[in-house]
Amino acid sequence: MSADPFDELLEALRCLPGVGARSAQRMALQLLERDRDGGRRLADALATAMRDIRRCRRCRNFTSDEECRICRSDRRSSEVLCVVESPGDVLAIEAATAFDGRYFVLLGRLSPLDGIGPEDLGLDLLGERLDEEGVAEIIIATNTTVEGEATAQYLREMAESRSIRTSRLAQGVPLGGELEHTDRSTLAHAFSSRLPMR
């Protein structure tokens, strides 16, 4: 006996983050009752994306080509390389800044207690790029979790052994934030690494 297609769809939708039994049912009914075209488009787009999207061979970001758009562009500087944990971080930095260097996406972070080591993050590939591309500065933009900081230290040692400058994203009070409502670790860090006013 084959599974009911409707139940299959509900089960499949639940692989999405934030989607439980109720939202899956709502989504499925919306597509079936009111938007069959939208459903077909979604199915096609999903199939194509799952088939064609892979990792860029230079920066490990997602792309449908050998190399991603940013790595291929000749308008971007090869001197500054920004290292991030996830493709979402690239999107966030692209949207928020005028950064014109290139990226390297770790697709994870060092987490020795979970058995995730340097070899799992493509750091040998990063090492090759550092040796070959004349990178002058690495911007370390890993998260400010314990694992993100452990990764930052590893990147720093990789860069220093090649005499490459490193910088780390500043950490502090959010813009428009009120001190009173800033969490205590962030505030302590912001206080101890305060900057002269310019």
Added chain:
Amino acid sequence: MSRVEHQPGWVVHRRPWRETSLLVEFFAREHGRIGLVAKGARSARSPWRGLAEPFVPLSASWSRRGEMGTLTGLEPAGDRHALAGRALWCGLYVNELLLRLLERDDPHPTVFDACEAVFRGLAGGDEPQSMLLRRFELALLSGMGVAPDFDFDAAGGDAIRPDGLYHLQPEVGFVPVERGGAGVFRGAAIRALAAGSTDQRETAREMRELMRTLIDHHLAGRELATRRLLAGAKGKSTGGSDS
């Protein structure tokens, strides 16, 4: 069902669980290592967000029925020990030792206090990281009740002489020998470890080797990922931090 209120402790490790929760390995002073579910701790509005992190002195409350407990309260009990760079790796090494060597539900208040000391020392940066780690390792093994006698030898019960040579047998102790070789250590290194002395450059390597022999014995073949990280990282190390 048991309830525990306001216990001092550390997060040894935590892993994402389901959509917004965390599975936390918590090391409580009076309860030892326990597994706790922190429901919703990763959601944007959770007061626990960003708090269930290693190296933060915490006060936790939980209820429990069976193997895993459920976190019901979590507050900072002091300032986060700001471990940076290699000191952070050393801190992770300490946590990995706790995770691999301590049984769950086995209280170790002296080990708990040694954690506080090693994190404080690593954040302060005044003492060599190697010495801080050696002192912690010894406190851990002593707390577990498996440290050999560092004052008297295991043959005749004579005091360990600084100029003597001793073969370390993890289950027995230090046995005096005539000649050096694998697993043989100088009395001076053994004495320095026992005294927790901080300025022992010439015996540092030997002390590391000695503690490693003991720890490996109790790991029974399991490897430490943080040790590989500390040993294998590329580039110029700041020195003396290796585990």
